[in-house]
Amino acid sequence: MSDGTGVGTGQEPGISNIIRSFRYWPRVFQMLWTISPGYLLIMSVINLLQGFLPALSIQATQQMINSISAGHSEMVSALLFFLAIAVVYGLTSTSQNYFETLYQTKLSNHINVAVIEKSTTLSLEDFENAEMQDQLKRVQNESGFRPFQIAKQIFSILSNVISLISISVIIVSWSWWAAVILIIVPAISFFTFLKIGQQEFVNLWSRASKSRSAWYLSYLISRDNTFKEVKLYNLGAHFTQKYKAITDGFFKQDKKLAANRVKYASLYELIEIIASFTVIVLAMLSALRGALPVGNVVAILQSITQIQSRSEAVVQELLALCQNNLYLEQLFTFLDYEEKRAFSITEGEKLHAIKDIEFRDVSFQYSNSDHYALHNLNFTIRTGQKIAIVGHNGSGKSTLIKLLMKLYQQSAGRILVNGQDINHWNIEDYQRRIGVVFQDFVQYEMSVRQNIGYGNIQEIENEEKILTSAQYAGIQPLVQSFPRGLDTQLGLWFEEGHQLSGGQWQRIAIARAFMREADVYILDEPSSFLDPEAERDVFERMGRLIEDRIGIFISHRLSSVNFADQIWVMDQGEIIEMGTHRELMALNGNYARMYRIQAESYASKEQEEEVLHTNMG
Numbered sequence: 001m002s003d004g005t006g007v008g009t010g011q012e013p014g015i016s017n018i019i020r021s022f023r024y025w026p027r028v029f030q031m032l033w034t035i036s037p038g039y040l041l042i043m044s045v046i047n048l049l050q051g052f053l054p055a056l057s058i059q060a061t062q063q064m065i066n067s068i069s070a071g072h073s074e075m076v077s078a079l080l081f082f083l084a085i086a087v088v089y090g091l092t093s094t095s096q097n098y099f100e101t102l103y104q105t106k107l108s109n110h111i112n113v114a115v116i117e118k119s120t121t122l123s124l125e126d127f128e129n130a131e132m133q134d135q136l137k138r139v140q141n142e143s144g145f146r147p148f149q150i151a152k153q154i155f156s157i158l159s160n161v162i163s164l165i166s167i168s169v170i171i172v173s174w175s176w177w178a179a180v181i182l183i184i185v186p187a188i189s190f191f192t193f194l195k196i197g198q199q200e201f202v203n204l205w206s207r208a209s210k211s212r213s214a215w216y217l218s219y220l221i222s223r224d225n226t227f228k229e230v231k232l233y234n235l236g237a238h239f240t241q242k243y244k245a246i247t248d249g250f251f252k253q254d255k256k257l258a259a260n261r262v263k264y265a266s267l268y269e270l271i272e273i274i275a276s277f278t279v280i281v282l283a284m285l286s287a288l289r290g291a292l293p294v295g296n297v298v299a300i301l302q303s304i305t306q307i308q309s310r311s312e313a314v315v316q317e318l319l320a321l322c323q324n325n326l327y328l329e330q331l332f333t334f335l336d337y338e339e340k341r342a343f344s345i346t347e348g349e350k351l352h353a354i355k356d357i358e359f360r361d362v363s364f365q366y367s368n369s370d371h372y373a374l375h376n377l378n379f380t381i382r383t384g385q386k387i388a389i390v391g392h393n394g395s396g397k398s399t400l401i402k403l404l405m406k407l408y409q410q411s412a413g414r415i416l417v418n419g420q421d422i423n424h425w426n427i428e429d430y431q432r433r434i435g436v437v438f439q440d441f442v443q444y445e446m447s448v449r450q451n452i453g454y455g456n457i458q459e460i461e462n463e464e465k466i467l468t469s470a471q472y473a474g475i476q477p478l479v480q481s482f483p484r485g486l487d488t489q490l491g492l493w494f495e496e497g498h499q500l501s502g503g504q505w506q507r508i509a510i511a512r513a514f515m516r517e518a519d520v521y522i523l524d525e526p527s528s529f530l531d532p533e534a535e536r537d538v539f540e541r542m543g544r545l546i547e548d549r550i551g552i553f554i555s556h557r558l559s560s561v562n563f564a565d566q567i568w569v570m571d572q573g574e575i576i577e578m579g580t581h582r583e584l585m586a587l588n589g590n591y592a593r594m595y596r597i598q599a600e601s602y603a604s605k606e607q608e609e610e611v612l613h614t615n616m617g
């Protein structure tokens with residue numbers, strides 16, 4: 001994730017990053033301009049205008065006071081001048097609010113869409129990477145609104161600098177060194193606060209991982225699928241305590257920085273008071289000597305206050321600008337991130353059908369793991385074959401499927417599709433020709449139509465196809481019993497939601513897979529949700545429906561898969577046995593042993609039930 005800046009690499013960013021981060025400005029301005037050139041121009045004009053208003057207002061006050069002794073007509077024109085400035089000020093601030101609110105919404109929507117778009121193009125490998133998760137969290141939480149803040153700060157700095165220059169003219173016309181004193185103190189404080197600001201950024205930056213943990217803890221406490229266990233095991237207090245420990249840690253860091261900030265701020269405040277007080281005393285002495293009219297004295301006093309507050313504002317805005325720049329760096333590093341894919345998914349020859357898939361000496365190691373999840377796999381699957389994969393937990397069944405779907409790139413060996421290297425084909429085409437029901441399939445808190453139609457988004461309005469897919473998955477009667485048919489909302493998160501059982505959700509996911517005109521259908525371990533009979537029904541139904549395609553079934557229940565043309569037994573990333581149920585039983589190896597254990601457990605269960613039945617009878 002690195003571009004050599006330190007952001008996104010696990011190193012902390014330094015002052016040099018702040019300077020380097022200004023290189024993103026052309027991109028920021030380009031982004032700001034494309035969002036709405038009109039609004040941007042209007043906001044520039046308003047801010048420029050506002051920059052001149054304080055000096056004009058001081059001038060007007062000076063004229064008003066001096067006109068008291070000058071006569072009636074001077075007084076009227078001074079009053080009119082003062083009124084005009086007040087009106088312009090009122091108009092510019094209300095229109096500034098209006099345009100800024102609209103522009104901010106447009107800009108943050110634009111950035112959110114860009115981040116979502118980027119996230120959806122990441123490879124599974126990248127997405128599962130903890131560093132990438134942190135990066136995404138930082139971008140989502142911290143970066144999206146920064147470009148607007150930068151624009152606002154630049155405008156504000158411009159406007160304040162114009163005010164400072166124009167007000168300084170009033171002071172300089174009386175005494176140039178008084179103006180120098182007033183401006184130099186805040187300028188010096190800038191560098192101290194820059195250092196503190198950078199420290200604050202580093203704190204926030206290094207928090208991503210912990211704040212992700214905090215988010216996860218609050219997720220565990222607040223989601224319906226996790227809440228049951230939290231209640232049952234009485235984990236609420238434990239999670240709350242962990243959450244509190246993280247946030248208390250953040251608070252301690254914040255407190256330390258805030259104390260540091262206050263220490264320096266008080267020191268600079270004191271120096272500033274002394275400087276401005278000296279200038280005020282000198283102005284009063286001039287007035288006493290009769291060198292300054294009263295109106296001018298009032299103008300100078302007002303100018304001192306204005307210079308103080310404006311120069312402080314400029315310093316604060318500059319500091320915030322530097323900090324925001326660092327977040328920009330994260331945003332653009334994320335948006336520019338190039339996947340670690342060793343292959344392109346959009347190039348390659350168009351694939352019209354998958355006829356066979358061959359693995360030649362394929363091995364695979366997860367990037368965050370020190371051992372191989374798959375070792376030297378060799379097999380060919382052809383159209384019409386039904387393959388069942390069985391094996392203990394962690395033996396590599398799901399990893400094999402992910403590789404077969406080209407969600408990961410194998411570490412060694414070759415995968416061939418229709419006799420050609422898989423990378424020869426357009427991977428999007430290839431993936432489109434696979435229908436899969438993952439072990440942890442998604443339960444979309446949306447309508448039945450969306451839940452099934454998402455298997456083939458182009459056909460989402462094709463009710464006939466959706467109902468046929470539902471029929472294939474064995475849930476058409478259920479769907480038709482819903483009051484609003486396909487438009488019934490599923491789940492509990494939204495209004496009028498209809499909650500399904502685990503097995504019903506699974507059949508919905510199977511229907512989703514059937515929405516595709518696929519050549520390969522994969523069903524990854526439905527046993528968690530389906531009873532043995534239902535699982536066998538699902539497998540056999542699917543087996544019949546996809547007669548002339550490839551079917552891959554993963555299960556822990558050996559009784560469900562004995563219909564398959566071939567059963568593969570996996571162990572520690574290898575396929576250790578291959579054959580039909582009969583062949584494997586005759587082999588009397590691992591499969592036969594596992595099968596007997598499971599059959600015995602079913603038989604003893606049956607006996608127990610019989611005894612229970614007789615006793616109760």
Ligand SMILES: Nc1ncnc2c1ncn2[C@@H]1O[C@H](COP(=O)(O)OP(=O)(O)OP(=O)(O)O)[C@@H](O)[C@H]1O
Pocket residue numbers: 128366368369373391392393394395396397398399400439
């Ligand atoms: N994203 C991942 N990152 C690192 N290691 C992983 C990842 N996913 C799986 N593994 C590891 O790879 C090995 C194979 O896991 P896999 O999920 O393929 O097993 P499985 O046979 O499908 O298991 P189960 O029957 O429990 O679903 C395991 O050692 C597992 O810890």
